[in-house]
Amino acid sequence: MYFTGAEISALVGTYLWPFFRNAALVSAMPIFNSVFIPIRVRLVIALGITFAIAPVIPPVPQVDVLSVDGLMITFNQVVIGIATGFIFNLVIGAFIIAGQTVAMQMGLGFATMVDPSNGSQSPVMSMFFLILVILFFILLDGHLALIGVLAKSFYTMPIDTVGLVREDFYRIVEWASVMFSGALLVALPAVTALLLVNMALGIMGRAAPQMNIFAVGFSITIIAGFYVVLVSLPIVLTQFKSLSQSAFSVAKGVLGVL
16 A cells, blocks of 8 residues: 555645644634643543534635644634634633622622632632532533534634634624623622622711721621522623523634524
């Protein structure tokens, strides 16, 4: 059996270029982008996805992998995968910002713990929201739906030297504003309630100066904050579903998936 150099290069490209797109998505999407997940695990997952979809995707260009066009194709596949995962990281970021806002209002801004997604320190309320939305993401099969969208993108955006265009990046940047508006909607009930609590404590302090409001105000604020967060948990799930649907719409629009 004899293979020419072009045939070997084409065979390598058939699996290599889809692997780059899949590996970039796995490295950037929620859950798998945690620093606590070994790189080998991500590679195994990306290889499994690649071997599953490579036989059914459209033929790849007959281009030498190490040529200029081959390197351009590789670059475009990495950008497509990272951009798709980045869209859903913005959804997670909205709840992290909401947790930081609630923690500051409750007086827990000093209470931090390690964020497993990037290894940095984050307020405990941000970690609570992060763990909650990650569980929601898994419960709703968001990771499977995201992989499905990327698999369909090989038909709507085939492997080629042309990848995402400027309008696609503009669309992602414009949608990034949803991260701040979504965080505001999630934190608004707790922020409003805590504002009323602080106003009540301030009125009590003015009406009865002999009472040491500051001695009990901190504990009251924390207890009220936890209670409001507990009551507003259904809003968190509703807002997560809304942001996730919007993120899927943006991702499908960028990748051309109907």
